Amino acid sequence: MEWERFVLGPLETNGYCFINEDRCLFIDPGNEAERIIEFIKKRQLKLEAILLTHAHFDHIGAADDIRMEYGAPLYVHEKEMDWLDQPMLNGSGLFFPNNPIRINGADESIRTEGRLEVAGFSFQVFETPGHSPGSVSFYFKEENLIVCGDTLFAEGIGRTDLPGGDFKQLMTSIQQKLLTLPDQTVVLPGHGPITNIGKEKKMNPFIS
Known part of the structure; x- marks a missing residue:
């Protein structure tokens, strides 16, 4: 399997395309749909699913x-199913009240932790609330x-001053979920540079 990072939109959100032969998943398509398509x-890939780490506007x-282009199902955690078309919850109503973002409801809800298998892709889902529920x-x-x-970011953490933050x-x-992983685990964050768990244990001022 291979992956590509896309830095998308005015907030430079990281989106990730995971590729397995001729199939792919896309995580956090925050903006620039034409570029992704x-x-x-x-x-010459077949998009099998769209996954969201959370439902803030810059990730959705x-x-x-x-989804219209490929008919791929959209996955989001059940606690944020109703955020997709509500600008005050997804944050666009706070930051861009004249240009709010509303997207159609998700096709699949993530209800619990555990292994998720999608069209030959297999990975673990960890619930990591705090930035959003x-x-x-x-x-x-x-x-x-x-x-x-x-x-978690390179030498930083997510903000918690938006609705539902804690x-x-x-x-x-x-x-409990991230720092228990092996130090060499590569961290692909929602914004900023790629890092790893070992580096964050040593260099992140919120952790070290």
Whole structure:
């Protein structure tokens, strides 16, 4: 399996395309749907699913356009199913009140932790709330990497001052779900550079 990072939109949200032969998953299509579709077409891939680490506007903005293009199901945690078309919950109503983001409801809800298998892709879902109530992380053990949305950044952590944010809960998620992974685990965050668990244990001021 291989993966590609896309830095998308005005908030430079990281989206990730995971590729297994001629099939792919896309995690957090925050913006620039045309660019994502062009990449998938150029590589002659079949998009099997769209996954969201959470439902903030900068992580969901291109989901409908990609879903219409490929008919791929959209997955989000059940606690944020109703955020997709509610700008005050997904944050676009707070930051861009004149241009709110609303997308159609998800096709599949993530209800619990555990292994999720989608069209030949297999990975673990970790519930990592704190940045938002339904934040999740996707752990690809065999590839030694985790996609953690806005939970953990390189030398930083996700903000907790948006609706449903909880600093104590965020730190518990980081300590109990992420920092228990092997130090060499690659961390693919929702914004900023790629890092790893060992580096964050040493360098992250919120942790070390």
